[in-house]
Amino acid sequence: MAPIVSENAEWFSVLGYTTIMAYPFAIQAALKLNVFEILHQHGPLSAQQITHLLPRPVSNPRAPALLDRLLHLLSSSSPALPHPLLAASLSPPSTFLYSLLPSAEYFLKDAHGVSVGEYLSNRSIELVNSLRHLDSVIVDGGDGFHKEFGHKVSHHIAEHADKLDGVMASVTAMLMKQILAVYDGFKDVGTLVDVGGSTGYTLIHILDKYPHLQGINLDQPHIAAKGLPHPRLKHVGGNMLESIPAGDGVLLKCVLHDWEDDECVTLLQTCKKALTSGCRKVVVVDFYAPDLVDGAVPKHHFAIVMMGTHGGKLRTVEEYMSLGQAAGFTEVKWVCVVNEYAVLEFLLS
Ligand SMILES: C[S@@+](CC[C@H](N)C(=O)[O-])C[C@H]1O[C@@H](n2cnc3c(N)ncnc32)[C@H](O)[C@@H]1O
Structure with missing residues (x-):
């Protein structure tokens, strides 16, 4: 006889608020256990089969059952998040074969050996x-x-930039592909200076698209010293708040959101001094605060995360434009939005 089940849908959705953090940690565990790579190479597989392929020795006899529970979560749909796994029921019906769904692509290692999922883990x-x-x-x-x-957090990021750069490189690879498909504002730049450009991974994407372009990557000396090789890329170690190498274009990607308004204005004024000739533009690529109608749920999650880590400093596009005006640029333009990033140009006539 089937058991009597009495479930209250509202209760479960309220419970969901308190347990939602299980999701990133389950992803983290799956990444540490190499589950996505295992399924990519050998799937579909059951939890039992995956257990045999784990990257470290398994001493817990219940490991397959516990792993199965984790994979249940990653296969169950949520209104706000795409689930990365597909579970197909086998016989007996409590056994499942798991395979990857398209969104799992973000949890697979790229050419640099990192995945966006690592961003979460970190x-x-x-x-x-x-x-x-x-x-x-x-x-x-x-x-x-x-x-x-x-x-x-800006101090933390500066201190740990060497640990974060692989992760940022992976996120950037995906983002730059999309940005360069819709934004062509680098075509009239001759020398582009990426300020706070980490090891130069962003510039490499732009240089590969524009063969006429020369790149200068400015970051803290210990980061610039590990700069990636490219025939048209020069790495410079220094302090961006004090001095920036000369060029006709400056890129500030994911830099302004780490700094207070007055620091951003100082930085933008330093950028202005570096723009000595040519088209004289600063290209800002950064997160922005969604408005209510604009915001899919993950954008609002992100806005709250930024509020936790950066205070109220997730700026609206208008606030970014005000920074450009305060720094004395002659024209500020909001050019496009790609995912949760806004692309703006601050120009000098
Ligand atoms: C959030 S990361 C952004 C990295 C890269 N632009 C990107 O989009 O992935 C900020 C970068 O600014 C660099 N940075 C922080 N303070 C700096 C300073 N005073 N001078 C130069 N670079 C700095 C950090 O080392 C780090 O690489």
């Missing part, structure tokens, strides 16, 4: 701890990262 704990302070961020100001760790 950030989850810091995010959770920063987000605990959202109420205080709203009422008292400041940012959750500083309240939790005693220093600003």
